Amino acid sequence: MDFLSEPMLLLGYAFAVIVFVIGSTYVIKNLPGIETHVVYSLWRSERFKRLIKRFSKLSKFISAVSVLCSVLGFGIFASDFLFMKERKLKHRLIATAIFSMALSFFYFFTFQFLIIGVPFTRAYETVFAVLFTLFGLSGFGLFLMVVNGLHIVQGLFAGETVCPGVAPLIPGVKIPKVPVFIPWYGWPALIIALILHEGAHGIQAIKEKIRLKSAGILLLGILPFGAFVEPDEKGLKAAKPEKRMLIYSAGPSANMFSVPIFILIAMLFNAFFLTPAYKAYEKAYLSVVEGVEIENVMETMPYCNGPKGPAYGILKSGMRIVAVDGTPVNNRIELATVLSSNRFKERVFKVKDGNETAEFSITPNQELPLYPPLNFGITVKDIPKAGAKIDGKIESAFFNAAIIDNFIWLCFLLSFLVMLFNFLPIVPLDGGYIANDLYSYYFLGEINERNKKKISDAMLALFFVIALLNIIPFFV
Incomplete structure (x- = not known):
């Protein structure tokens, strides 16, 4: 019997988790530096702030990566906003054409393979390419949800079986109706992705002379599940829009930059450790x-x-x-x-x-x-x-190497997902704050709080409809 396939067992499991999280949150609420919020807590510490300041030596590098990834995250709108918005129209058009070609090349050598590899997204290959060039990963991710939502609706009308388009991925927990499972050792991989993300925000804020009010660890009950930095809100609002963009994009940029690093580490580990262990295991295995x-x-x-x-x-x-x-x-x-x-x-x-x-x-x-x-x-x-019978040492060496290899690939996968998720143009995600400034400037003519609220409300309403389509399979 599948433990999570029975409704009553699922409810019992959920109830036990909720009781544990709320109970453990209550237990730690009086500890120094802990601020509790029913099911989660903020563990603030000056030690974390000092650690971020120590790594602020990397601020120039983080800033350069943030500029590059801002363009990848928001396409030619970001490139024009960061580099060309004060230039003459002729120069802006030339720069836009150059950035468009660069973004198109990047797409065709990276994300195109994700799109053509899935039957129901393959038909929209050209649309994905255009949207990536115009709006970067923020538009790419949003349209991916649109296509998946349409596929779900079409499948339901045709009487076909469909999967949810969005779902929480909790390491170690099999979510009903979701065909993706993250093993328990996905927790440290997720924490690594979130620490990189929040640390980069803090480093970029320090570079832009924005005071860090606090930094620390996020706790779900007593379990660490991420990190946070809290820049001074007044200083952030008073900063130039270009500086705000780089601060907000620093987090997903760190995740994006870590993706090829994890791939390289995985390839090296595979070549020098996993492959030799696998060959020895395969030889022994095939003989029995x-x-x-x-x-x-x-x-x-x-x-x-x-x-x-x-x-x-x-x-x-x-x-x-x-x-x-x-x-x-x-x-x-x-x-x-x-x-x-x-x-x-x-x-x-x-x-x-x-x-x-x-x-x-x-x-x-x-x-x-x-x-x-x-x-x-x-x-x-x-x-x-x-x-x-297989030699126990050979078997153990292979399975240990396989677990390490899986962990490295989980670091890659979760960093990629954290990056893609945070580039979505909805508040309170990083992409939402970037979109508020960008689209207020280009579509409403001026960056002010009123225009930013209009953009934020429109994006949130759009996302709500798209997300609703994507979660229908949970209820049918």
């Missing part, structure tokens, strides 16, 4: 198995609203998979290798059931981000040779 059989055939997939398992009613537990598309498979590794060459392709499974052999054509699930053979709605297990 002699085939692969189906362990379970799912009637419904354990994600979203439970679409029918593609292999249900065709394959059955206990069948031995002999070949796929004519390629012999003798273990799970070979099976996954064959199926992974194209996750969306119809496959011909040759199976052996007792003394009988048969072939079946099966099309995998096209929507869920599942890797083979799970996208066919089956789980498999290897058939061990009698009395064979």
